[in-house]
Amino acid sequence: MGWVRMSERDVRRIEVLTEVLSGRRTVASAAVVLAITVRQVNRLLIRFREDGGGGLIHKGRGKSSNHRLCDGIRGYALLF
Template sequence: MERIEMSGKELERLEVLRQVLDGVVSQKAAAERLGLTDRQVRRLLRRYKAEGAAGLVDRRRGKPSGRRLAPSFKERVIARLSQCYADFGPTLAAEHLAAEGLNVSKETLRGWMIEAGLWQAARGRRVTLHPPRPRRARVGELVQIDGSPHDWFEGRGKRCTLVAFTTMPRAG
């Protein structure tokens, strides 16, 4: 007996198509449930009757994408990066390569550079430089500190010479 690997989506299709063949569900209801058109459901039913469950498996599985860039182009880009732009980041390197006629997206280039060992991915979130201040004991409490030598009262009052710590509730 042959083993068939199916995705969850393909298994759901198989289950719904069996219900259609058993007369439990109509083709129109199956189309709505699967998010397909009636015509697509009829096409899937024909393929299921002819080939069985294997007929519902995606025929593109295991094949390379049609949008993939040629391996020779990738080798040319990596060689050019190694020669001239080894210390560049992916975004800047993509801009310089585009000026030379080697058009490749910065995200594709990032993957290629990581694969070739020319770039290291970021190590995750960075530590915050200014951690938040600890909360006060009571709601609305505020510490005021005045240690400046400036004449804030413009001669109308005593000049502040010491650091003064006062705890007072915040307005509001």
């Protein structure tokens, strides 16, 4: 995987999950710091182990919305 642009939130997640994997932090305390559930921390840990830091970014990033209007309708609406 090449370069990945990350938000501060994503970088913070990587820092906390790295602390959990190294044994300096518990899963429960990571959940409190990240303001998510223990179950979600465990899910993030699995993705972090498999895919590294790039696996933590949102999978829909860079894709268009499922609720977008087609270009013709959007162009027509912008005329008025």
